[in-house]
Amino acid sequence: MAGRRDGSLMRDKGQSLRGSRIALAILTGVLLGCVFAFLFPHGFFSSDPPIQHRRLDKSGLQVASSSCESQERINMLKSDIASLLDKNAEFEKRIKDLTERLRRAEQGKDNAQKQFLVLGENHKAGPFGTVKGLRTNPTVIPDESVNPRLAKILEEVAVQKEIIVALANSNVQSMLEVWFNSIKKVGIPNYLVIALDDNIESLCKSNGVPVYKRDPDEGVDSIGKTGGNHAVSGLKFRILREFLQLGYSVLLSDVDIVYLQNPFHYIYRDSDVESMSDGHNNMTAYGFNDVSDEPAMGWARYAHTMRIWVYNSGFFYMPTLPSIELLDRVAGRLSRESKSWDQAVFNEELFFPSHPGYDGLHAPVKFL
Numbered sequence: 001m002a003g004r005r006d007g008s009l010m011r012d013k014g015q016s017l018r019g020s021r022i023a024l025a026i027l028t029g030v031l032l033g034c035v036f037a038f039l040f041p042h043g044f045f046s047s048d049p050p051i052q053h054r055r056l057d058k059s060g061l062q063v064a065s066s067s068c069e070s071q072e073r074i075n076m077l078k079s080d081i082a083s084l085l086d087k088n089a090e091f092e093k094r095i096k097d098l099t100e101r102l103r104r105a106e107q108g109k110d111n112a113q114k115q116f117l118v119l120g121e122n123h124k125a126g127p128f129g130t131v132k133g134l135r136t137n138p139t140v141i142p143d144e145s146v147n148p149r150l151a152k153i154l155e156e157v158a159v160q161k162e163i164i165v166a167l168a169n170s171n172v173q174s175m176l177e178v179w180f181n182s183i184k185k186v187g188i189p190n191y192l193v194i195a196l197d198d199n200i201e202s203l204c205k206s207n208g209v210p211v212y213k214r215d216p217d218e219g220v221d222s223i224g225k226t227g228g229n230h231a232v233s234g235l236k237f238r239i240l241r242e243f244l245q246l247g248y249s250v251l252l253s254d255v256d257i258v259y260l261q262n263p264f265h266y267i268y269r270d271s272d273v274e275s276m277s278d279g280h281n282n283m284t285a286y287g288f289n290d291v292s293d294e295p296a297m298g299w300a301r302y303a304h305t306m307r308i309w310v311y312n313s314g315f316f317y318m319p320t321l322p323s324i325e326l327l328d329r330v331a332g333r334l335s336r337e338s339k340s341w342d343q344a345v346f347n348e349e350l351f352f353p354s355h356p357g358y359d360g361l362h363a364p365v366k367f368l
């Protein structure tokens with residue numbers, strides 16, 4: 001055969017070349033056909049092959065419909081896509097949840113180890129740099145009898161025994177709406193509005209916002225109904241006590257706050273109080289040494305002062321027994337001193353050291 005082909009080549013080179021090109025083209029076609037048959041055994045447009053090979057967006061569907069696909073198939077595809085997206089969202093949620101639980105577990109382990117170092121049998125001090133005092137006091141043992149109705153609500157709404165709490169009366173309604181809409185947008189499930197009047201209660205109910213209205217016989221309600229922002233601010237220290245007694249950690253939030261992320265991802269859970277600072281940079285928020293200078297004093301001209309911008313009592317997290325002590329101290333002083341501002345009292349109770357005739361709180365605190 002080779003001889004014959006050689007012969008024909010000799011006879012008419014041009015014609016034979018054309019012939020072999022055609023043969024090559026046919027061969028290529030056949031090969032390509034095989035390859036595609038192998039890669040796409042059900043054709044290009046059938047509904048069975050793995051969906052992730054396709055474009056999942058609307059435009060992809062339009063392309064499919066222009067290539068003569070039946071409406072039924074498109075609907076099937078759409079529902080396939082919808083269910084895949086659903087599953088995807090579910091997986092993402094579960095992964096987020098697991099990551100969060102892992103982080104909490106590690107945080108807990110770390111705290112437990114630190115406490116063990118302090119509370120363990122061995123009271124001799126360890127090597128340099130290993131000795132640590134207690135940062136967190138024991139959490140509260142829940143006592144449901146304090147307020148069974150609130151206990152029931154918290155059981156439904158709180159996540160891992162933590163909850164964002166805000167107090168509101170009708171004077172702050174417009175702020176409250178911005179507040180809960182931002183929380184809903186971020187998708188934070190564990191928050192509760194303490195309604196101080198009927199209007200706020202029904203506003204929350206009609207917006208699907210978890211709400212708790214105190215019983216009318218609970219003493220402080222006249223402040224709650226008519227008080228402005230500051231008066232209501234003072235009330236919160238009394239009301240928060242019940243949450244802690246019921247065994248919940250509270251992230252208290254005033255209503256003039258907008259949420260962009262879930263704050264519980266940024267709580268350390270290693271201090272009695274974690275709070276927002278009024279400071280505007282690292283120095284003012286975390287503290288600095290402010291030296292006052294009196295040249296006339298000669299070699300003793302310098303006096304060092306420790307300065308720190310105050311805690312903002314509109315956004316703080318508290319989980320433990322000393323937190324209740326702090327709340328009681330603040331609420332007690334606010335009821336005795338009618339002119340005091342709650343944020344000032346809150347900070348004085350946190351920061352002033354013990355001195356003759358005064359027993360300081362000494363709660364470990366952390367600026368967020």
Ligand SMILES: *[C@@H]1O[C@H](CO)[C@@H](O)[C@H](O)[C@H]1NC(C)=O
Nearest residue numbers: 280281282283284285286368
């Ligand atoms: C402020 O402090 C934080 C936390 O310690 C640090 O990460 C950051 O770099 C500091 N920023 C400046 C401007 O020093």
